[in-house]
Amino acid sequence: MxxxxxxxxxxxxxxxxxxxxxxxxxxxxxxxxxxxxxxxxxxxxxxxxxxxxxxxxxxxxxxxxxxxxxxxxxxxxxxxxxxxxxxxxxxxxxxxxxxxxxxxxxxHTSDQHPWFAESRHSRTNDKSDWYVWADPKPDGTPPNNWLSIFGGPAWHWDARREQYYLHNFLVSQPDLNxxxxxxxxxxxxxxxxxxxxxxxxxxxxxxxxxxxDAELRDNPPLPVEERNDSIAPKVNPYNHQHHLYDxxxxxxxxxxxxxxxxxxxxxxxxxxxxxxxxxxxxxxxxxxxxxxxxxxxxxxxxxxxxxxxxxxxxxxxxxxxxxxxxxxxxxxxxxxxxxxxxxxxxxxxxxxxxxxxxxxxxxxxxxxxxxxxxxxxxxxxxxxxxxxxxxxxxxxxxxxxxxxxxxxxxxxxxxxxxxxxxxxxxxxxxxxxxxxxxxxxxxxxxxxxxxxxxxxxxxQNQPALRGGDLAAMKADGGVLSFQRVGAEGAVLCVFNLSDAPASFSADGATPLEAGLSAPDAAGMIVLAPWQFTLLALDKGGQNG
Structure with a gap:
């Protein structure tokens, strides 16, 4: 065990x-x-x-x-x-x-959390400032242009307090202050x-x-060429802002x-x-x-x-x-x-x-x-x-x-x-x-x-892989290689991330375990498409 x-x-x-x-x-x-x-x-x-x-x-x-x-x-x-x-x-x-x-x-919490129930009850109760509340603009619109990740404005009107509260996610998820x-x-x-x-x-x-941002400043627009969908889906206007202040x-x-x-x-x-x-x-x-x-x-x-x-x-x-x-x-x-x-x-x-x-x-x-x-x-x-x-x-x-x-x-x-x-x-x-x-x-x-x-x-069995430094990372076509260097030795990691065979020079290195590719007589490793190998190096590492 x-x-x-x-x-x-x-x-x-x-x-x-x-x-x-x-x-x-x-x-x-x-x-x-x-x-x-x-x-x-x-x-x-x-x-x-x-x-x-x-x-x-x-x-x-x-x-x-x-x-x-x-x-x-x-x-x-x-x-x-x-x-x-x-x-x-x-x-x-x-x-x-x-x-x-x-x-x-x-x-944030649920809008059904007792903290929020008390906070929204009035502007003077003990938890009145536990969430992010703000007055509307003079025309009644939200205090700024912040958007919710789930779509639409990040502000929701609450009739009890006659104020907006912030929700970066669902309307039912008010943000804590x-x-x-x-x-x-x-x-x-x-x-x-x-x-x-x-x-x-x-x-x-x-x-x-x-x-x-305590001043509730507007987020500036994000140029079209800088937008991506790694945080929100492409169809979400959340991606249109540079989120400096929310x-x-x-x-x-x-x-x-x-x-x-x-x-x-x-x-x-x-x-x-x-x-x-x-x-x-x-x-x-x-x-x-x-x-x-x-x-x-x-x-x-x-x-x-x-x-x-x-x-x-x-x-x-x-x-x-x-x-x-x-x-x-x-x-x-x-x-x-x-x-x-x-x-x-x-x-x-x-x-x-x-x-x-x-x-x-x-x-x-x-x-x-x-x-x-x-x-x-x-x-x-x-x-x-x-x-x-x-x-x-x-x-x-x-x-x-x-x-x-x-x-x-x-x-x-x-x-x-x-x-x-x-x-x-x-x-x-x-x-x-x-x-x-x-x-x-x-x-x-x-x-x-x-x-x-x-x-x-x-x-788990190789200290260099778990906690060692990373060195000499490079890409050669579809081949990614790098070293993990620890106190007890170094490991050369080589991955063919392509659909074509590839070769790599690793003279003198030895496979970490059976079944992994080893260098041939000329010191070259030939990797099939989507094949990898891990090789033991001297303590100081070596360049591949």
């Missing part, structure tokens, strides 16, 4: 498995996944060799945004179980050597509540949205320092989600540099793109990372609960999927993998009448929302994929996922699932 890592730097280079609880395992037949279902499947997760799990929100919520609209931060929504179920899950995970990270949504010290203190108390229950860290939702406030760092000081007392770590297509890597550097802010953050560089990422793109990203965040720590992922699964987004074959996961496990930083990607699950096609996601309903059919990546996990080649014993799952299980189920993949040593296990094991 793997022992729970007591090292305070356990997060550095860790592999984190993301669980979307509604869709992982239903234990009571209601068609919705729950905490008891997660507990049942923890041995499977441990068998992957990962260090930690990240569980998307399970707090009390009206579920307008499926748990990212919290109405009670310190309890479990009944659809997911109880605090007792949570405690049992924590105990079971720790017994298997797994850390547990939970998804804290601190930037982090300029209020009481709000900060209350949220630190929420964090402590879960740390006391044994959590090992947090994934912090929309970490750069916590604070806004997020990324410099004072946000002071709150992050307070949160870090709290976490340090519990040996806990956090990974922050940075939602910004213009300054993502720069903010990553600001939020993770030094030892007094967040341990890790991720931007969206590898969570975007509509075709396989070429070798040159990785060089570009790491060059920009070095310039913008030389002392920061990134957390990389290809898929999550908010983006089209990368198998579909990039149109991957089985061979290319294997090469990309090996590449992910060789990158400097920490790593998140999303439930089902280890099976090669593709994005599900959801009929409009089955849609649950308000984002997809708003922008259908040009943007179909996030339901396609949130369909239930396929455990067996059976009705509902073994996800539920009930008659119907909350989202339909894709028939194409059933032959790829865990039960089927376990029986096939050549399956993608076993390739994920081998890639994770390589990372």
């Amino acid at each position: 793997k022992l729970l890592d007591k090292n305070p730097d356990w997060w550095r280079g860790a592999v984190i498995y993301q669980i979307y609880p509604r869709s992982y395992q239903d234990s009571n037949g209601d068609g919705i996944g729950d905490l008891a279902g997660i507990t049942r499947r923890l041995p499977y997760i441990a068998s992957l060799g990962v260090d930690a799990i990240w569980i998307s929100p399970f707090f009390t919520s009206p579920m307008k945004d499926f748990g990212y609209d919290v109405s009670n931060y310190c309890d479990v929504d009944p659809m997911f179980g109880s605090l007792g179920d949570f405690d049992a899950m924590i105990s079971a995970a720790h017994g298997l050597g797994l850390k547990v990270m939970i998804d804290l949504v601190l930037s 982090f300029h209020n010290a009481d709000v900060q203190q209350e949220l630190l108390g929420v964090s402590k509540f879960w740390l006391e229950r044994g959590v090992d860290g947090f994934r912090l939702d929309t970490i750069n949205f916590y604070m806004h 997020k990324n406030h410099p004072q946000n760092i002071e709150f992050l320092k307070k949160l870090r000081a709290l976490m340090d007392g519990y040996n806990a770590a956090a990974v922050g989600e940075i939602g910004d297509s213009q300054r993502g890597l720069e903010i990553l550097g600001e939020y993770t540099s030094g030892t007094d802010k967040m341990q890790m953050s991720y931007a969206f560089e590898l969570l975007s793109g509509h075709e396989p990422l070429p070798a040159s793109y990785f060089v570009e990203v790491f060059d920009r990372l070095q310039q913008a965040a030389p002392n920061g720590w990134a957390c990389w992922a290809y898929s999550n609960h908010d983006v089209v699964r990368h198998i579909s987004r990039w149109g991957l074959s089985d061979a290319s999927a294997r090469t990309y996961i090996a590449l992910l496990m060789c990158l400097k930083g920490s790593v998140c993998i999303y439930q089902g990607e280890e099976l090669g699950l593709a994005e599900s096609e959801i009929a409009y009448e089955d849609l649950q996601d308000p984002y997809g309903i708003e922008f259908w059919p040009e943007f179909k929302g996030r339901d396609g990546c949130r369909t239930p996990m396929a455990w067996e080649n059976a009705p509902n994929g073994g996800f539920t014993d009930g008659p119907k799952a909350w989202l339909p299980v894709a028939p194409a996922h059933l032959p790829l189920s865990v039960a089927e993949a376990e029986k096939d040593e050549g399956s993608l699932l076993h390739a994920y296990r081998r890639a994770i094991a390589l990372r």
